[in-house]
Amino acid sequence: MVNLNFALESQTSEFPQDSIDKPSSQKTSSFNTRHIGVNQQQIQQMLQVLGIESLEQLIDQTVPAAIRLNKPLQLPAAKSESAALARLKAIASNNQVYRSFLGMGYYNCLTPPVILRNVLENPGWYTSYTPYQAEIAQGRLEALLNFQTMIIDLTGLEIANSSLLDEGTAAAEAMGMSYGLCKTKANAFFVDAACHPQTIEVIKTRALPLGIEVIIDDYAKFDFSTPIFGALLQYPATDGTIKDYRSFIEQVHEAKALATVAADILSLTLLTPPGEFGADIAVGSTQRFGVPLGYGGPHAAYFATKEKYQRQVPGRIVGVSKDVHGKPALRLALQTREQHIRREKATSNICTAQVLLAVIASMYGVYHGAAGVKAIAVRVHQLTVALAAGLQQLGYEIKTESFFDTIGVSTGDKNAADIIKIAADKQINLRWLDDKAVGISLDETTTEQDLIDLWQIFAGKAELPFSYAELLNNKSSIKEQQLRTTPYLTESVFNRYHSETELLRYLHQLETKDLSLTTSMIPLGSCTMKLNATAEMIPVTWAEFGNVHPFAPLEQTQGYQQLFAELEQWLAEITGFAAISLQPNAGSQGEYAGLQVIRKYHQDRGEGHRRICLIPESAHGTNPASAVMCGMKVVAVKCDRNGNIDLQDLQTKAEKHKDNLAALMVTYPSTHGVFEAEIKSICAVVHQHGGQVYMDGANMNAQVGLCRPGDFGADVCHLNLHKTFCIPHGGGGPGVGPIGVMSHLVPFLPATPKTAKEAKPIGAISAAPWGSASILTISWMYIAMMGEAGLTQATKVAILNANYMAKRLEPYYSVLFKGEAGLVAHECIIDLRPLKKRAHVEVDDVAKRLMDFGFHAPTVSWPVIGTVMIEPTESESKEQLDRYCDAMIAIYQEAEAIANGSIDPEDNPLKNAPHTAQSLICGEWSHPYSREEAAYPAPWTKEHKYWTLVGRINNAYGDRNLVCSCEGMEAYKE
Template sequence: MPIKPPFLGTANEFIARHIGPRDAEVQAMLDLLGYADLEALSASVIPDSIKGTSVLEMGAGQSEADALAAIKAIASKNQLCKTYIGQGYYGTHTPSPILRNLLENPAWYTAYTPYQPEISQGRLEALLNFQTLISDLTGLPIANASLLDEGTAAAEAMTFCKRLAKNKASNAFFASKHCHPQTLDVLRTRAEPLGIEVVVGDEREIADASAYFGALLQYPASNGDIFDYRDLVARLHAANALVAVAADLLALCLLTAPGEFGADLAIGSAQRFGVPLGFGGPHAAYFATRDAFKRDMPGRLVGVSIDRHGQPALRLAMQTREQHIRREKATSNICTAQVLLANIASMYAVYHGPQGLTRIARRVHQLTAILAQGLSKLGHAVEQEHFFDSLTLATGAHTAQLHQQARAMGINLREVDAGRLGLSLDETSSQVDIEQLWALFADGQALPDFEALAASIPSRLPTALLRESAILSHPVFNRYHSETELMRYLRKLADKDLALDRSMIPLGSCTMKLNAASEMIPVTWAEFGNLHPFAPAEQSQGYQQLTDELEAMLCAATGYDAVSLQPNAGSQGEYAGLLAIRAYHHSRGDDQRDICLIPSSAHGTNPATANMAGMRVVVTACDARGNVDIADLRAKAEEHQERLAALMITYPSTHGVFEEGIREICAIIHDNGGQVYIDGANMNAMVGLCAPGQFGGDVSHLNLHKTFCIPHGGGGPGVGPIGVKAHLAPFLPGHGHMQRKEGAVSAAPFGSASILPITWMYIRMMGGAGLRRASQLAILNANYIARRLEEHFPVLYSGSNGLVAHECILDLRPLKDSSGISVDDVAKRLIDFGFHAPTMSFPVAGTLMIEPTESEAKEELDRFCDAMIRIREEIRAVETGELDPEDNPLKNAPHTAAELVGDWTHPYSRELAVYPVASLLEAKYWPPVGRVDNVFGDRNLVCACPSIEAYQEA
């Protein structure tokens, strides 16, 4: 019998493509650390108390081709119908140059949050365009760089009004019944733990405005009506209440801006500006407000400053990006945005310009007016006198039959109630669609003459609310209208930035790992991208299979019994986890349990989240090695035994160490009646090695944009699902379109559903063995860097065997004392070497936290280590006086090309400044600006596109 050659066997090439180091490199790193193999290293890192807790029983990984074929079969089970549901989600065309050069471009989707502005000028400019777009359309001067979705933006608006309204006597928030239903659901979820009463009603029937501290209105209304809110806003203001308006951006191209009729803030979604439906997300929400409220606005804000040469430079302004720095005093736990989606929306506006956007809006409205007129001729009463793109019909006893007939024709209409239905048109609607809708409602009658109606159709917008102010007058929205121009503009912006397509991004706690092309491919398939989140369940069987399988995969990876995929960011996952704990206690009659213990080392979102969930934070101490002080934890758990609700703990610890006492810690909490929330931010060190659901955790959130390969997208999208033990499963987030109707934390049932295929593909291709090896290599790479650098920079924390987990912390504080060189100087100097800085001053001020991930090859690790060692030599030269203490390469970093060719006045050479190591001669990244002046930017806040003259003056 002939022997089957090895090359004819089935091979999974993906694992080796995802994991950076080759076998020989792995052995070389193990040799440096003194371990024979990965198993021996893992055994020394993982504490004995949690060894063997992994329940990752998963088959072998599939090849890229096989996994793509499998997910294509799943996608084919989704039915793409003509959908007129609306309700905040609309069909749109993503312009091809934006699809190819932005959404599908790793230069944009693998970038990190722009905390280091000198290497983020491209995406910061795109976000500044987004803020300008929102500010122009809403008529409000300050807009943030996006939020998660319209529902959660409305919830942020509610708490914003609560803080800032002068009516302090009221604890009630009015929400119009004309708001989107999913928005009302999220409002109720967010309000209940805070003791806020949400009153849903008809705003035209408000008798006593002083009963409310704030109000949320929908413009146009969810059912299609356009109401004139000017008198109502004046009444609410007279009662010292604030007014938020959820506004449709496309409608605002034709209608009076909320800021112009007195709204204090405007929120909404930018989805219909070129972002696919994606079964509900990810989509960029927006939040705009008055200048007086800018320091209280949630989320990130891009501002204009100057660099050290006096040239214009962009940055994140006023620390609004990090409200959770305030910990338990924070008003929001938001630490992310939907940057990639906001950038798509901004470029959609750049590409179409003001005339193009207005033309799209007019066409959508005209088609809707033609549709309405034709329906009237067919004997159907349209409820709206004034509308933009949505109609409601009173269809009485025929409603169910009409829905059935529509679905038989491949049409989805909005289910309003038993006697009414609704429909919304959008950018993708056409004459053929109108005539097909008429045919549905004709009941045998002759169809109206489309051309005749189109020739004489009047506008159905209210004359008193027609927009008179100009939009998008800045040059950026009036130039890049050819594909050539837009393509070059996107390339110019991308060239300003550092992303994973250029170099390693060694950010501790952020896990910037490979986002493989095969994982990304299904995201833009129509079967995933063009499905409405409220489409009938029988049309989304592919998504149902995908989410069922992904939930099972995540249960296997974590050791939990159930998973919810609804939370659309890590912050939302934290929140959903604590809500599940809260609801569990209440179900047992333990309503008094409201104490949340949080170690002092915890990420700031933890106490912020506890505060939002109505819990009181009690901080527990950490010891000198960065571990939880178990004696202090025990004492506080016993002190608060009757009121103890939960412990929030990150594992491995925020200090990058597997704490030996984690089982004991969990037992202490359980013995005193509490539940254990284990933050999954560092799950990349545990998959396949140990499982939080098996060593004491009751609930964990996972960052799919960290451990499970969804790209960071320049600061979003993210997904933050939660895994829970069986007793908490009944309290997972619900939704109006799910079996459990209450408790939505995001606007869509499955949050950012369209990017879930990325994680499904990653896990499917890696398989159980591949996932375990990835964790081992993440630990190996981190320990290799720690060992190479420990003689140059002290490693602050390590476990009992002198090893770290998946990240290490370098202590630069002694160097500040000996040389005057700060952690900021080192971070900026790394830019000259072509690297993004590690995480600065977290969790310890004056340190760098480094996480290389398993995706980086030894050559890249060595390139980074060589850069750090060279920087240490430069610091030593400052210490010895060889380099000037103030005018040296570190204090002046980063160095730009313009500075290099200008008058050189520094006492060190140009070569030392920009080519400190020989490898840079082959591939040099040139930062577009010098070090940015943060103080100047905050004192001279500009957060919309400045005029060309302003740039010239700067």
């Protein structure tokens, strides 16, 4: 018989005693002890290693007293997982999920259950990081190569990236790329008035700070006597019309400008692709390929162009190279980091993608294949033709002559608003086009009953003069010259996995090629790869959140509005700001939005000439890129040898530029992982000279509950919800990057349908009003379950874990930057440069050898070349922290063996890492070290071994021979 008393004693000993004894208002929930990876006993053990008596003493020595928040955050008491889920379910029930026929680039769709369960709901896919260490990301990279191939095929262009944030952002990036490529002095960008309205709004926002004139008009009436550098066209148009853009694009090219076509991805299975009628760039959304609406996101946009523009493509491109054994291997290609290298010369700040959503869309294509997606498109079109025919028989005029899935309907002597109201009474949403016209968009989920209901709405009665069956086989409205004649999705991957068994195995095979948080810790400095708890993830796929159109009427989305209001209130309390905007759907967008707010503030005060942005030399590459995109001039500020901002240099440059100073961009704790004691003085200097302080919130995980940016001088700050607030990284996206602002900046926050009349918003940053709304549920759950005490404890433990690892590694590696008490914040920079001097061991050798130990490398060579930045987060166990330290110590000892001559300097485990099973088993073993040393360098690797599928990848070869599609891969193999 089990000793139940013993079991209970064992369990309770693992939990902090104060979680039991505190009054209910202060009690941490049981979730707190699940989220934080160490228990009270282990905390004391780690403190002993540091020579510090208590966690409070550690925090007192780490966080400057001048900025400490000496009161608890005013947040609701922590809830258990079940209680939080029940509360959020009650909130979700306030959303009314109507049948949506709104269109505008957003469609209901069917996520194949095998993809839903094995990708979207699978932590093996959603907890991995951006594939910068390609050898341990071959599965994700293959899925993204499939995505690129699918986009290349469907658009008829030569190269595609691995996704962008949304269609509006992608169109804006196309404008920016066209502007940079234009050889003339043209300063105007033409946008056809028939583009989706939300795309037009994002374009206008992005163009303004760059001084670009946006001309919005009917493309057929445009006078080319006005010089333009580019043009944007919608295909099909927002009202559903399929237009022939050939002659217009020829005129665009005659004007030495570039033509961008925003194309519906499903329609391209039937319509002539943009690349075949002259488009230079094609953009769009892949949402309808199996990704839920989610009130606007997250969704994967696509971006395709001609091969000659490959170095100007924003975002990331997956390319094919080879490993040291000559085996084909995938990695992120040439321009992936170029935007960061360019810094203030960058044309885009995009360092993020929508990888998880791009994987879903690509697998939708893989599962259905060419015949399957075409069948879906044909059915949608047939239903739209039938709908139009029925409405015509009822006496209505169809405004769209040639269409795919969307029609405009003239309402005759009836008001459009009245018909929309009748539809709403039947829980159906129609689109208002004007007072006498409505739009109707059909999709993959449309049924026979939907058409009957729509006809009855327009007929004003239940009885119809025709039947569904007799209208179903009407002739297509697509003109013969508009039909696609070229094949697509011919590659083997799109023709092999059409049964669930085969796709299930394929997905699992790809998953096992990758290292995610399901394998081991990913201690990436500045990237905060913490637990994405299952309870946090569950609500994402609830229908009440997933099946809501982003432009559904506000009265139908009261659940979402409550979610937003509560999350905004909580984030404002955590940061000390007056208000929060949830719209930016990436950290890079948060940077851009924050600087735009500052710019608008200066303009509103008659100081639009303030354009100088001070940025520390150590800043993340997106910081200067964001400033340039906002029309600012970047001036670098020096850092001292401890990694802190050089206060004297800051004062000198602030004084020099005082008449034109717009902002300082600063990361806190610093990019070097230290709480700068002078942060208040730094902010004061900027304010004294008329500037605003923008804080990069990448390191907010070291502040929650301990200090608040709004209290010590920041005017605006973006938060990475995919870091500090537990939204998973998804292999390189999704993300959410909301901004918080002080009261004087509130009127300038990004526009939404609820923007007050007295506000002066900067305009739309994302295509959807609340960005990636559906995944905000994750951060809501995290805060609700942690409560004030849990959040604060998590921050303290994150700082403890980083200092513990730094202390354990210090006898072997130098810790580059420390605070005044000799401590780091929540991350630390370990110097590997001495290994290079003594043993010719490069930082990449260490990164690849860590794979043999079953670990992901820390952040490599940033912010200091030849170093690694380690951030363990609060989620990891002491056992995992110790294993990682043991691996780093073992690697140090291998390097020392090289230095003292006992290991060959060229043929050794470090230089040959990572070791694949094939290289160990097949053929002769000629290395001077054993197979066991290569494959099982630590005891735990014999318990569970993660194997890389490929050896070290030759990046230079791949850049010289760029191949970025499956078809290209086959050619490469030959």
